[in-house]
Amino acid sequence: xxxxxxxxxxxxxxxxxxxxxxxxxxxxxxxxxxxxxxxxxxxxxxxxxxxxxxxxxxxxxxxxxxxxxxxxxxxxxxxxxxxxxxxxxxxxxxxxxxxxxxxxxxxxxxxxxxxxxxxxxxxxxxxxxxxxxxxxxxxxxxxxxxxxxxxxxxxxxxxxxxxxxxxxxxxxxxxxxxxxxxxxxxxxxxxxxxxxxxxxxxxxxxxxxxxxxxxxxxxxxxxxxxxxxxxxxxxxxxxxxxxxxxxxxxxxxxxxxxxxxxxxxxxxxxxxxxxxxxx
Numbered sequence: 001x002x003x004x005x006x007x008x009x010x011x012x013x014x015x016x017x018x019x020x021x022x023x024x025x026x027x028x029x030x031x032x033x034x035x036x037x038x039x040x041x042x043x044x045x046x047x048x049x050x051x052x053x054x055x056x057x058x059x060x061x062x063x064x065x066x067x068x069x070x071x072x073x074x075x076x077x078x079x080x081x082x083x084x085x086x087x088x089x090x091x092x093x094x095x096x097x098x099x100x101x102x103x104x105x106x107x108x109x110x111x112x113x114x115x116x117x118x119x120x121x122x123x124x125x126x127x128x129x130x131x132x133x134x135x136x137x138x139x140x141x142x143x144x145x146x147x148x149x150x151x152x153x154x155x156x157x158x159x160x161x162x163x164x165x166x167x168x169x170x171x172x173x174x175x176x177x178x179x180x181x182x183x184x185x186x187x188x189x190x191x192x193x194x195x196x197x198x199x200x201x202x203x204x205x206x207x208x209x210x211x212x213x214x215x216x217x218x219x220x221x222x223x224x225x226x227x228x229x230x231x232x233x234x235x236x237x238x239x240x241x242x243x244x245x246x247x248x249x250x251x252x253x254x255x256x257x258x259x260x261x262x263x264x265x266x267x268x269x270x271x272x273x274x275x276x277x278x279x
Contacts (some may be wrong), residue, residue, distance in 0.1 A: 001161050003091070004059040008038040009067045010095075011077050013043050013239035014219045016129040019095045020142075023067035024095065024125075024154060028061065031158045043241075045222045048080050054121075055086045058167070062087070065095035066115060066124075069237065071104025073113070073183035076221065076237055087119030091167045093157060094124040099131030100138035100273045101265060107278075108119065112181065121159045125150075125277045126213045132240035133262045137269060146275050148267045156279040173278035189260035190267065200255035201232040202242055208250035215242035215251060 008025040012018035016220050029036035043046050058061060068088075073081075073096075086121050092114055103126040111121045127146065131137035142150070166171060189195040194196040201223075209230060216224040218241050223234035243251045253259065 001091070001165055001167060002235060003032050003034050003061045003137050003161065004036055004057070005129040006032070006061045006063065007056065008036065008039040009064045009085075009218070010039060010041055011043055011074065012041060013067075013218070013241035014132055014244045016064045016108055017067045017095070020095055020097055020127050020129070021063050023152065024093065026062045027150075027154050028063070028157065028227065030152065032061070034162070035060075036150050037178050043220045043264065044218070045220065048084075048235045050236060051084050051085060054084050056088060056090050058088045059163075060090050062090055064092060064097065064110070064119070066110055067239075068096050068098040068278065069181070069239075070107040070108050070113070070187065071102065072110050073240075074140050074237060075184075078113070082117070083111055085114070085119075087117050089118055089120050089167060091161065091170070094121055096126045097129045098273075099128060099133065100128050100141070100264075101131075101269045102185075102273070103276070104185055104256035107276075108158070108175045109181045109232075110173065111172065112179065117271050120167045120170065121172045122160055122167070123153065123277075124173045124175055125153050125275070125279045128273050129276045131265065131269075132244065133238075134266055138272070139276050141272075142275075143272075149275050149277060151279040153279065156277070158206045159277055170181040176276065187261045188264050189257060190213065190263045191260075192264075195257045195261040195264075197238075197255050197261065200238070200253060200258045201236045203254050204250045205250045206230065208248040211248065214245055214247065218242065219246055230241040
C-alpha cells in the first residue's frame, strides 16, 4: 500500500495521549520509511477555532488519539471532530488513553466517528496512563508490558498495511464492546452512590500562585480568566491540565463529591488494568 507520510492527530490536555500517538507514529515512520509530520494537537481552543475543514489525502496514514472521559470521548470535543476532519478514505489508527479504570466505549466511539468522516480505520488500541485525578493510580504506566504490547501492535499494523495494495480491502478491527457506544459512565463516591461533581472547578492556593497565566494559556476550554487566573469563568471538563502544568502546584480540587470519587478510584482501581489492541 502506498503510504506517503504519517500524520499524528490528538486532543491531549495533559500530554499523555499525545505521547502515545507520537510514539506510535514515530515507530511506524521508521518501519514504513516515510516521514511523520508534526503532531496536529487540537487541545487549545485557538487552534480549533482556526479551521473550518481539514481534508487529509488518501495516502496519509493517520494516527488519531483522544483521552477517555467517563468512558467516552470528551463530549465538548465531539463537535470539532464531527465537523472539521474529512479523511478521503485514508488509512487510520485510533488510540485512546485511560486512567486504569476502563476505556468503556471511548475507542469504539472514536473509531465509528472517524469511519463516518471517511477515515479507513484498520487498527485501534487503548493504553493505560496515570490517572490525572490521582498520583496513586497507574503511576508507573506505561510499563514494560505496555512497551511489549505497543511493539506487537505496531508490527501487526505494519503487516496489515503490507498485506494489500488497496486500503478498502482491509477490514476494520472488532473492538471488545462489539461496536456499541454505551452511555457515559456515572462516577461513584466512596460509598457507591452517584457522585455529582459536574460543576466542580479547581481552586487556587493564593500563597503559591504567581499569576504566570500558564493555566489560562493551556486550558482547553478557555475557562481560566487571563485577567485573574484564580477565576474559573467557563466550563471545566476536569482534564487537570491546569493542575498538572502549574509550576507552583497552586491549583487543586476541594469539592467533596469529587474528592470522594477520587477516593473510590484509589480504593477499587489500584490493581493494574490491561492495555488493549485490535488489528
